[in-house]
Amino acid sequence: MHLSPESPKLLFMITKVLIIGAGAIAHLHAKAALKLNPVPKIAAADPNAASRESFFTAFPGSLMFDSAETMLAEPNEGTEVVIARRRKAAVHFPSNAQKQRRFPVTQC
Numbered sequence: 001m002h003l004s005p006e007s008p009k010l011l012f013m014i015t016k017v018l019i020i021g022a023g024a025i026a027h028l029h030a031k032a033a034l035k036l037n038p039v040p041k042i043a044a045a046d047p048n049a050a051s052r053e054s055f056f057t058a059f060p061g062s063l064m065f066d067s068a069e070t071m072l073a074e075p076n077e078g079t080e081v082v083i084a085r086r087r088k089a090a091v092h093f094p095s096n097a098q099k100q101r102r103f104p105v106t107q108c
Helices: 008-013 022-033 049-058 068-072
Strands: 016-020 040-044 062-067 080-084 104-106
Touching: 016 022, 016 068, 022 040, 022 049, 040 068, 049 062, 062 068
Parallel strands: 016 040, 016 080, 040 062, 080 104
Antiparallel strands: none
16 A cells, blocks of 8 residues: 555544554654654664664654564554565564454555
8 A cells, every 4th residue: 555645634643653664764664653643653664773773863752673574463453554575564563363454554
């Protein structure tokens, strides 16, 4: 799913932006997400501790995870958006016996 200015109703529903990776491109996505109204929570997952620290310094209060799987295992409300690089978009979502997790994924 690709978000665009043509879908403003969807943008108002976003409560959390989940970014796979915490490097330079993730910073750009987070900056863009902070321009939404209302401002969503920002979460990022990266196995590199230095990248996580840099991201958190730039975006205090963001939720940081050491793996995408851990981040995606968090409870969701159905109003989250996942941003992933194309080659990392095939994330193995954690199994959940009671309900299947579905996230809109924006591939970059």
